[in-house]
Amino acid sequence: MNNKKLKILNPIMFIAIFTTFVAMLTYKISGFFNYDAYGFKELHEICGFIFVILAIFHIVYNWQWIKSQIFGIKPKKK
Numbered sequence: 571m572n573n574k575k576l577k578i579l580n581p582i583m584f585i586a587i588f589t590t591f592v593a594m595l596t597y598k599i600s601g602f603f604n605y606d607a608y609g610f611k612e613l614h615e616i617c618g619f620i621f622v623i624l625a626i627f628h629i630v631y632n633w634q635w636i637k638s639q640i641f642g643i644k645p646k647k648k
């Protein structure tokens with residue numbers, strides 16, 4: 571179930587962080603070459619925050635894996 575959610579969530583996270591990065595790059599390059607890249611700083615912020623929210627869900631959906639692999643808590647046998 572969580573795997574299905576992650577298959578949708580992960581590509582969206584990639585798009586969000588990639589947009590965050592490219593928006594900041596565009597904003598910085600526009601400063602360097604002295605032209606107006608209106609709204610790119612805001613785009614960086616918005617996509618950045620979207621990424622942070624999605625990252626929380628990413629951790630929640632991977633919690634079983636984190637518990638077993640990082641903390642060594644194995645699921646109880648039924």
Ligand code: HEM
Pocket residue numbers: 587590591594611614615617618619621622
């Ligand atoms: C892809 C990775 C990221 C890079 C390379 C990056 C880079 C930068 C840089 C260089 C600045 C300074 C801009 C300036 O004032 O000249 C900045 C500002 C900022 N970044 Fe990022 N950032 C990244 C990810 C994020 C994420 C994930 C968030 C989400 C919380 C975020 C939120 C912000 C905010 C709120 C500012 C302040 C903007 C302002 O001064 O109004 N960034 N970032």
